[in-house]
Amino acid sequence: MRGLRKYLTPFAPDQSGAVSVLFELGGIVVICDAGGCTGNVCGFDEPRWFEQKSAIFSAGLRDMDAILGRDDRLVAKLEDAAQKVDATFAAVIGTPVPAVIATDYLALKRMTERKINIPVLTVDTDGMELYDKGEEKAFLELFKTFAVRKYPVDEKRVGILGMTPQDVSDLAAADKIRDLFRQKQDMQAVCYCMGDGLEEVKKASSVSKNIVVSPAAIATAQYLEKIFGTPYEIAYPLVEELLPEMDYTNKKILVVHQQVIADSVCRELQNRGAESVQTAGWFMMKKELLKAGDIALRDEDDYIELVRSGDFDIIFADECMKQMTADFDGMFVNMRHFAVSGKLIGR
Amino acid sequence: MSRAYYCTVKELNERGKDNIPDQFKSNMHLIYSSPATLAFNSPGAEGFGVKRAGLAVPDSIMLIVAPGCCGRNTSLISSMREYDNRFFYLMMDETDIVTGRHLKKIPKAVVEICEGLEKKPSVVMICITCVDALLGTDMERVCRKAEEKVGLPVRPCYMYALTREGRKPPMVHVRQSLYSLLEPAKKKGNVVNLLGFFSPLVDDCELYELLHGAGIKTIHEISRCRDFEEYKTMSEANFNLVLHQESRFAAEDFNDRLNIPFIELRRLYQTDKIQNQYQALASVLGVKFDTEEYRRTAEQAVEDFRKVCPDASFAVGECMNGDPFELALALLKYGFKVPEIYGTITVENFVYMKQLALLSPDTRVFSNMEPTMIYYDPAQSGVNITIGKDALYYHQDCPGLMWNQDEQPYGFAGVRRLFEALKGCVE
Numbered sequence: 001m002r003g004l005r006k007y008l009t010p011f012a013p014d015q016s017g018a019v020s021v022l023f024e025l026g027g028i029v030v031i032c033d034a035g036g037c038t039g040n041v042c043g044f045d046e047p048r049w050f051e052q053k054s055a056i057f058s059a060g061l062r063d064m065d066a067i068l069g070r071d072d073r074l075v076a077k078l079e080d081a082a083q084k085v086d087a088t089f090a091a092v093i094g095t096p097v098p099a100v101i102a103t104d105y106l107a108l109k110r111m112t113e114r115k116i117n118i119p120v121l122t123v124d125t126d127g128m129e130l131y132d133k134g135e136e137k138a139f140l141e142l143f144k145t146f147a148v149r150k151y152p153v154d155e156k157r158v159g160i161l162g163m164t165p166q167d168v169s170d171l172a173a174a175d176k177i178r179d180l181f182r183q184k185q186d187m188q189a190v191c192y193c194m195g196d197g198l199e200e201v202k203k204a205s206s207v208s209k210n211i212v213v214s215p216a217a218i219a220t221a222q223y224l225e226k227i228f229g230t231p232y233e234i235a236y237p238l239v240e241e242l243l244p245e246m247d248y249t250n251k252k253i254l255v256v257h258q259q260v261i262a263d264s265v266c267r268e269l270q271n272r273g274a275e276s277v278q279t280a281g282w283f284m285m286k287k288e289l290l291k292a293g294d295i296a297l298r299d300e301d302d303y304i305e306l307v308r309s310g311d312f313d314i315i316f317a318d319e320c321m322k323q324m325t326a327d328f329d330g331m332f333v334n335m336r337h338f339a340v341s342g343k344l345i346g347r
Numbered sequence: 348m349s350r351a352y353y354c355t356v357k358e359l360n361e362r363g364k365d366n367i368p369d370q371f372k373s374n375m376h377l378i379y380s381s382p383a384t385l386a387f388n389s390p391g392a393e394g395f396g397v398k399r400a401g402l403a404v405p406d407s408i409m410l411i412v413a414p415g416c417c418g419r420n421t422s423l424i425s426s427m428r429e430y431d432n433r434f435f436y437l438m439m440d441e442t443d444i445v446t447g448r449h450l451k452k453i454p455k456a457v458v459e460i461c462e463g464l465e466k467k468p469s470v471v472m473i474c475i476t477c478v479d480a481l482l483g484t485d486m487e488r489v490c491r492k493a494e495e496k497v498g499l500p501v502r503p504c505y506m507y508a509l510t511r512e513g514r515k516p517p518m519v520h521v522r523q524s525l526y527s528l529l530e531p532a533k534k535k536g537n538v539v540n541l542l543g544f545f546s547p548l549v550d551d552c553e554l555y556e557l558l559h560g561a562g563i564k565t566i567h568e569i570s571r572c573r574d575f576e577e578y579k580t581m582s583e584a585n586f587n588l589v590l591h592q593e594s595r596f597a598a599e600d601f602n603d604r605l606n607i608p609f610i611e612l613r614r615l616y617q618t619d620k621i622q623n624q625y626q627a628l629a630s631v632l633g634v635k636f637d638t639e640e641y642r643r644t645a646e647q648a649v650e651d652f653r654k655v656c657p658d659a660s661f662a663v664g665e666c667m668n669g670d671p672f673e674l675a676l677a678l679l680k681y682g683f684k685v686p687e688i689y690g691t692i693t694v695e696n697f698v699y700m701k702q703l704a705l706l707s708p709d710t711r712v713f714s715n716m717e718p719t720m721i722y723y724d725p726a727q728s729g730v731n732i733t734i735g736k737d738a739l740y741y742h743q744d745c746p747g748l749m750w751n752q753d754e755q756p757y758g759f760a761g762v763r764r765l766f767e768a769l770k771g772c773v774e
Contacts, residue, residue, distance in 0.1 A: 003449075004456050005436035006463065009422035010415035030377060034477055034508035037416055038378070043385045044420035050382055055721055057377035063509040066481055081377045081718045084349060096414045097509065100444060100481045127416035128440050320422075342422055 007300055007324045011282060012166050012339040014125035014134030016045035017216065018093045019056065020164040021138035022121070023048055025198045027089040028081055032059045032074070032103070037095040037127060044342055045131075047165050055085050059092075066101050075111045082116040088198055089145070091121040093134075099126035119145055131166050131339045132258065132283045135216035142193075143204060143220050150228060151206035158187050159207035161221050161232070162214030163194040167258055168238075169338040170345045177237050204228070211235060215259040215286045234289060239264040242316075242335055249273035254310055256280045256297070256317035257337050263289050265316060265335070280306060282340065300324055318343075351723040356688075356700055357708035364697040371692045371714045374512065383689070383737030384715045386666055386751075395545045395753075397506040398474060399424050400521045402433055403545045404528065405574050406469040409504065410460065412437045412453060413476040417506065435460050444478060454493040461497050469575035470500040470528055480507040500528055515596060522597040525569060529582040531605050537564035540584040542598055542609070543591030546570045546753040552760040553641040554588075557625065561634040588612060588628075590757065592695065614669060614755075616677035616762055618642050618649075625758075641759035648766035649681050656732065656773045660684040662742055664735025665691060665715060667750035668761075672699040674734065677762075679706040686729045689713045689737050732773065734765075746772045 015031060019041050022029050031038045038058035042049045049056070059074050078090055092108060105122035112120045121141045125134040139161070160177055170176075174191035181189035190200050190207060205228040212221045212234045221232035236242075242265060253274050255262045262279040269277045280295040280303075297303050307315065307325040315321075319334040320341040336345045352370045354362075362368070369375040386396075398421055401409050411418045411434065418436045425434045437456045443449035457471050471493070475486055486503035493501040505520045515523075522542070539558060541548065547570045548554065558566055565580075572578040587609040589598045598609035610631055615621050622638050629636040652659070661678050663685060665671045671690040676699045678685050685707055690696070691714070703710060711728075713720065715737055725742045733739050733747030748768050750756075756764050 001437075001452065001456055001459055003438045003440070003452070004459065005418075005438065006460065009420075009425060009434070010418045010436055010438055013414070013416035013419060015416060016419070028377075035378065035511060036476070036506070036508040038380050039385055040416060040420045042380045042382075044423060053381075053721060055718075056380055057718065058380060060373055060376075060378040060716075061509060062374060062512060063480065063507075066477075066509060077375075077377045084718050085721060086349065096416065096444075096476075096478045097481065099441075100478055126441070127414040128438075128444075130415070342419075 002299055005300060008320060008340070009342075012045050012131035012342075013127045014129040014131060014137070015093050015095050015127055016041050017131030017134030017164070017166055017339075018123040018125050018138035019046060020131070020166045021135050021142060021193050022091050023054055023056075024193060024195070025089070025142075025201070026087060027091050027121075028055045028057065028078070028085055028087040029091050029093065030057050030059055030074075030078060030081075031093045031095060032061065032098045033095040034058070034061045034097060045166070047171060047338070047344055055087060057081060061097055066097050069101055069103075071103065071108055071111065074108070075115055078112050079115040082118060087118060089119045089121060090116065091123065093123050094125040096127040099128070121145055130283055132214065132216040135162075135164060135166070135214065136219055136284070139217050139220040140223060142201060143223060146198060146201045147204035147224065149202065149205065151203050153208055154206050155208045156187050157207045158189050159204060159210040159230070160189050160191045161210045161212045162217030162260070163191045164214070165194070165344065166339040167214040167216070167261075169336040169343075173238060176241075180237055205230065209233065211237060213237070213260055215284050215289065218286050218288055234260055234263070236261045236264040239268050243268060243272075244333060248314075250275045251313040252311060253277045253314045253316065254280065254307065254312045255335075256282070256303070256315070256321065257335055258283050258339070259285055259289050278310060278312070349719060349722045351713055352717050352719045353711040353713045355708060356703040356710045356712060359692070359712060360700045360704035364694060364700075367692050370717045373691070373716055376716075377718055378716045379718050379720050381715075381720060381737075381740065383664065383666060383740035386736070397504060397517045397521045398434070399430070400518065400545045401472045401474055401504040401524065402430060403525050403569050404470050404472075405572050405578050406466070407472055408433045408435065408460065408464070408468040409472040409474050410435045410437060410453070410456060411474045412439065412449060412479070413474070413506075414439050414478060417476040432464070439478065444482065447482065447484075450484065450489050453489050454496040457493045457497050457501060461499065468499065469578075470502055471497065472502055472504040472524070474504040474506050476506045477509045480505070480509050502527060516593075519593045519596050522594050523600055526581070526597050526600060529579065529605060532580070532582040534585055534607075535565070535583045536585050537562055538567065538580075538584045539563050539565070540567045540581050540587045540607070542587050542589050542594040544568070544570070544755045546755060548590075548755045548757045549760050549764060552757050553638065554758050557636050557638070560636070561629070561632055582607070586610060590614065614757055614761065616669060616674045616765065617680060618645050618759065618762060621758055621762070638759070645759040645762040645766075648763040648770075652766040652770045653682070655770055658731070659769075660686055660729055660731045662687040662689070662728065662730040662733045662738040662745075662747075664689040664733070664737035664739070664741075666737040667735035667748075668752070668756050669750070670696050670699075671735065672696040672703065675699075675710065676703055676706070679703065684729070685710050687711050687713065687738075689715045689735070689741070691715065732769065734769075748772055
């Protein structure tokens with residue numbers, strides 16, 4: 001049945017993706033909910049939350065706030081928090097409750113900006129889309145708000161767009177990418193939203209090119225190209241470390257991950273002699289990377305059918321999917337995807 | 348420099364319960380979420396939230412009908428062995444919200460899930476969330492439809508975070524749902540139910556012995572019911588003991604539907620008050636309880652702890668099995684210091700403020716959820732030991748106890764176990 005899950009828990013929702021983008025940037029992040037969504041984001045979908053303090057708040061909506069549409073109360077609470085907490089911006093992240101009552105985020109933004117002296121971002125997530133949709137909206141809002149000034153281009157700097165724990169499933173990935181670029185190309189990699197703060201977002205026009213590691217950031221890369229002329233490539237620089245050393249020649253392989261990583265893994269496997277590589281994904285499939293035969297998965301039955309009919313030798317996917325096809329007798333390689341299982345690589 | 352807001356107990360006592368500062372009222376400010384307060388701010392995120400509580404009926408399963416975000420963190424629970432293959436999801440999208448079509452899918456989904464299970468569940472709990480609260484969904488009706496299709500009991504379970512401070516918050520409602528399956532049965536004079544927790548009291552809790560000594564043969568707790576048949580015998584009880592105030596509505600339901608009256612007791616850490624409470628219970632039951640030995644053992648544990656930590660200076664949090672104000676008062680009465688409490692002030696725990704103010708007027712009370720808690724600094728607190736997950740988080744360099752275990756400490760056994768554990772953590 002469409003929408004019924006018997007094996008997998010729901011994937012990271014759009015609001016978690018939006019928070020993931022903004023988490024490290026020093027803003028007041030207000031999740032416009034009654035408390036449960038914030039608990040989900042903090043307690044599950046944002047692994048950095050356990051390790052560093054951050055100004056993530058719940059709006060603490062109650063039934064009468066929703067029924068009466070008391071946005072002014074939220075604005076007053078935000079004003080109060082902005083006086084108490086040092087922050088460079090405020091962001092309001094949507095959830096199902098404001099979606100049901102059709103909150104006007106633009107009005108909310110204007111009302112709040114009149115009261116506080118910091119920029120206000122709003123992201124109209126609704127908890128029903130997936131994390132990448134929320135990331136896409138948040139990346140665009142972030143760069144449109146802060147990357148407004150044209151800086152001289154530094155040929156030794158490259159921007160990494162789309163880095164979030166949801167996408168790369170590894171809290172050390174940003175450091176690894178910086179090391180990789182420094183050692184192999186003598187370049188400085190700027191990992192937006194994962195290790196490099198808001199100042200780097202403001203100086204986004206100074207990088208010589210952007211590397212896009214997640215489909216959610218493609219729209220932002222295109223925006224930066226249009227505004228500043230910054231070219232972009234789509235690839236995951238750490239792809240090699242995702243593949244265990246083994247003989248892939250003449251193997252029929254299925255790869256399930258977010259589209260950029262799946263595509264990079266696919267190309268790497270083809271280079272290593274795989275007979276065929278089928279890529280599939282639960283999340284957004286951008287036309288920029290879409291190949292004939294790529295499969296968009298929606299329900300558990302789609303995946304089960306794909307594996308049963310695919311005659312694969314090897315599956316690369318998050319381990320939590322293994323239980324859906326217990327009769328699969330090939331090799332299952334655990335390629336973690338935090339947005340799917342909520343687990344990081346190596347943990 | 349910004350600092351975390353607090354009030355001393357003296358100030359709070361002087362202001363009175365009708366003049367509590369806005370910083371302590373969760374509807375007056377944004378709610379700060381720290382790892383310390385996750386379970387409190389989001390009751391479904393850790394411990395026994397609605398989802399886990401809803402599966403307290405033996406052999407039950409749960410279908411969560413909600414946007415994906417509401418079910419996301421369930422994998423934390425479903426990875427626990429006892430919940431394996433018990434959570435299922437029917438994910439809503441925007442069209443569902445506009446048209447309500449998800450309601451028609453629920454009976455079919457229940458049938459599909461049950462057909463795929465090796466063993467038929469005892470009951471299917473349908474968990475719905477804020478979205479359906481706003482849509483005004485009549486889930487009772489949908490459950491009846493599902494029952495007709497699947498031939499099993501199907502019950503609603505409301506995870507309405509929006510109503511957390513309402514008359515019937517989610518954790519109150521879920522307790523009612525859990526017992527709604529019980530049918531009237533012939534009463535047995537020697538059977539009693541303990542209501543309040545979703546996990547059992549500590550095995551060595553004296554309450555069991557006291558009740559047995561008073562002629563009670565069978566003591567039911569939902570978490571100790573081995574199967575659905577045993578659960579059903581809870582309706583044979585002569586009376587209920589309510590050990591947590593959130594079970595009051597459920598107990599009233601028992602009274603109205605099954606004609607089982609209830610007596611309410613509190614979890615306390617003051618040994619004199621525990622004894623008084625037992626004596627009051629004994630007089631209601633028309634028996635005598637000899638509690639001296641239990642009290643002596645508990646107070647001996649306090650003294651044993653004092654020997655290893657005579658200068659104990661406590662921070663007491665609210666993320667633990669107890670009321671932080673009552674526990675702080677107990678610690679003060681035992682002669683320890685309590686410089687800090689992290690808690691939410693309610694009408695029910697404000698009663699301790701007067702005595703706290705007498706014994707330790709300068710004790711600082713922090714509001715866990717207030718935005719300035721992001722700046723909490725333990726440096727000048729004078730705290731050297733902590734109780735509660737939140738207190739432990741704020742004082743990471745101090746020894747401390749989370750004291751939020753599933754197995755419920757209660758009565759003198761609770762006091763004894765607490766001080767034994769405290770002794771263990773400083774030795």
